[in-house]
Amino acid sequence: MRLRYFHTSNHPLILDLYQQAFLDLEACLGPNWFRRNEYRKKLALKNLLVNLVMCQGRYYQEVSISRWKGTYKIDRRYRALHFKYEIYIPLVDALIETGWISQKIGFQDSKTGKSFQTRLMPTNKVKRGGNILPIYFFDECPEVIELRDSCKQSIGYQETRAITRMRDRLDRYNNYLKEHQIALSYPSNRAIEEQENPNRPHYLSNISVTPCNSSIMLAANPSSRRVFNQSFSRGGRFYNPVQNLSQKERATITIDGQSTQELDYRTLHPTMLYHKEGLQAPSDCYAVFSRDSLNGELRPVIKLLVLIMLNAGTLQKALRAFQSKWNELHGKDPFQQHPSLVELLSERNLELSDVVSQIQNFHSPIDKYFNSGIGIHLQNWDAQIIEKVLVACTKKKVPVIPIHDSIIGPASEQDFLEEQLSRTYKEKFGQSIRIEPKCVC
Numbered sequence: 001m002r003l004r005y006f007h008t009s010n011h012p013l014i015l016d017l018y019q020q021a022f023l024d025l026e027a028c029l030g031p032n033w034f035r036r037n038e039y040r041k042k043l044a045l046k047n048l049l050v051n052l053v054m055c056q057g058r059y060y061q062e063v064s065i066s067r068w069k070g071t072y073k074i075d076r077r078y079r080a081l082h083f084k085y086e087i088y089i090p091l092v093d094a095l096i097e098t099g100w101i102s103q104k105i106g107f108q109d110s111k112t113g114k115s116f117q118t119r120l121m122p123t124n125k126v127k128r129g130g131n132i133l134p135i136y137f138f139d140e141c142p143e144v145i146e147l148r149d150s151c152k153q154s155i156g157y158q159e160t161r162a163i164t165r166m167r168d169r170l171d172r173y174n175n176y177l178k179e180h181q182i183a184l185s186y187p188s189n190r191a192i193e194e195q196e197n198p199n200r201p202h203y204l205s206n207i208s209v210t211p212c213n214s215s216i217m218l219a220a221n222p223s224s225r226r227v228f229n230q231s232f233s234r235g236g237r238f239y240n241p242v243q244n245l246s247q248k249e250r251a252t253i254t255i256d257g258q259s260t261q262e263l264d265y266r267t268l269h270p271t272m273l274y275h276k277e278g279l280q281a282p283s284d285c286y287a288v289f290s291r292d293s294l295n296g297e298l299r300p301v302i303k304l305l306v307l308i309m310l311n312a313g314t315l316q317k318a319l320r321a322f323q324s325k326w327n328e329l330h331g332k333d334p335f336q337q338h339p340s341l342v343e344l345l346s347e348r349n350l351e352l353s354d355v356v357s358q359i360q361n362f363h364s365p366i367d368k369y370f371n372s373g374i375g376i377h378l379q380n381w382d383a384q385i386i387e388k389v390l391v392a393c394t395k396k397k398v399p400v401i402p403i404h405d406s407i408i409g410p411a412s413e414q415d416f417l418e419e420q421l422s423r424t425y426k427e428k429f430g431q432s433i434r435i436e437p438k439c440v441c
Contacts, residue, residue: 002152003065005083007050008043017049017126018042024098029090037087044083044091052101052122064117065092067106077143077156092120100125144170144225147232163232166387173390174223180399182222182242184252185259222401226383234376236383238390238402247438253408255399261414262438263421264406269310269378273366275429288355288362294348298355301326301344306359311375318371319352381428388424393417406438 022045026034034041051063065088066072072085095101106118145167147157157163222240229235242250253260265271267285274281286302287295295302305322312318326341345351360367382405389407393400398416400409409417418435425433 001051001055001063003051003063004054005047007054008046009050014046014049014053017053018046020125021045021049021095021098021100024100025091025094028094028098033090040083041087041091044087047083048088048091048095049126052120052126056122056127062104062119062121064106064119066117071153099123144174144223146225146227148227148229148235150230157232166226169387169391170224170226173394176394176397177223177399177401180256182401183254183257184245184249185254224402228380229376233380236380237404238383238386240401242401242408243403250403250408251438253401255410258410258412260408261411261417262403262406262408263414263417263435264438265382265421265425266434266436268382268405268433269375270306270363270366271433272378272381272429273310273369273374275431275433277365279365280431281433282362285363288358297348298344298350301341301355302359305355306363307375309356309359309370310378311373312371313373315356315371319356322352385421385424385428388427389417389420392420392424 022042025045055061055063067089069085072083072088092101092103096103101120101122103121104119106116108115145163147155149155222242224238224240226236226238242253245253250262267281270285271281284295286299286306288302289295289298304325305318308322308325309315309318312321330340341352345355360370363370386402386405386407390400390402393409396416398409398413400407400417402408407417407421414437421435422432
């Protein structure tokens with residue numbers, strides 16, 4: 001996984017690792033090294049350890065970092081937990097020397113010209129015998145409007161009235177959400193287990209247990225930020241810590257003790273393209289086969305293929321990305337075909353290319369958008385819709401949490417939220433779309 005500069009944590013596991021690593025590094029680098037910029041150097045060490053713990057939940061248990069000095073020249077507006085080359089790289093080298101991590105040096109492929117960053121792998125000092133805890137982390141970045149370049153590095157931008165207004169709207173929403181208590185509602189026996197667990201996940205705090213029910217508070221308030229890609233017409237979706245929770249965990253969220261409901265647009269991105277062309281969208285954009293049973297059995301494949309084909313620039317890139325994502329979801333090597341996928345298709349006398357052809361035939365009115373890279377613009381459109389919904393909810397004093405193109409809000413306000421989602425979409429595209437509760441599978 002790519003190194004995440006803005007992540008930190010006060011989880012007991014991280015603090016314990018930090019204390020031990022600090023003693024080793026002080027002996028390696030000398031006590032005088034930490035005396036200058038001591039605060040930022042200690043933050044950088046904690047950030048490295050957080051990333052090393054996080055990567056243990058991935059198929060490839062490694063963190064990619066850049067050893068190129070230019071990577072660490074970040075715009076001043078983002079300097080919260082970002083660190084200079086002179087701080088970060090000596091820490092990395094010292095962690096290698098003291099046996100906390102190993103590395104694979106980055107290189108450039110002479111045939112393709114593609115560059116690969118250095119990869120860091122945690123040793124048993126970090127793994128603790130492979131005991132991986134489900135730790136969640138919060139970002140500490142004061143800038144809520146972020147612009148990234150093609151390499152996903154944060155870059156500066158000229159402040160305009162439109163950006164200032166966008167930031168003001170997001171700040172008002174974030175400040176309003178801070179007035180409310182966001183919690184996970186677990187059965188009492190599960191909450192008691194977490195209450196007695198000294199190494200409970202960082203996102204769980206203030207556990208309250210009663211004979212009838214229990215709640216586990218989120219340690220970090222789920223304030224959101226927006227991330228744009230290369231320009232302010234690309235991307236711009238909302239990101240917050242709640243998105244790190246699984247769909248089943250999100251279904252247990254309570255706001256001020258009230259149960260919640262996550263509402264979602266049905267087949268949003270392909271539907272938007274039909275409406276952009278002034279056409280009526282199919283009732284189900286993922287039912288591309290004539291047989292209903294086949295659509296049900298292959299729905300996960302069809303849905304993932306459609307979304308990736310809208311994001312990719314070429315069909316070849318789309319197929320590679322699909323294979324990698326499918327295997328990531330099923331915990332297998334991203335570069336080998338997953339056995340369950342082969343079996344799923346072969347049992348129905350199909351190949352992946354057959355599914356691609358069926359998708360293109362079924363969606364012939366919008367076929368020009370497949371493998372065109374339109375997906376990043378679709379994200380911008382759905383983010384504009386969600387922003388208007390957040391503004392309306394803040395004005396009406398209804399606390400909600402955005403999850404990309406869906407909304408989590410109080411179940412008692414479901415009718416109001418459905419109305420806002422539907423009305424805002426129709427204002428932008430002139431046609432209606434179906435809103436439905438998120439299914440917990």
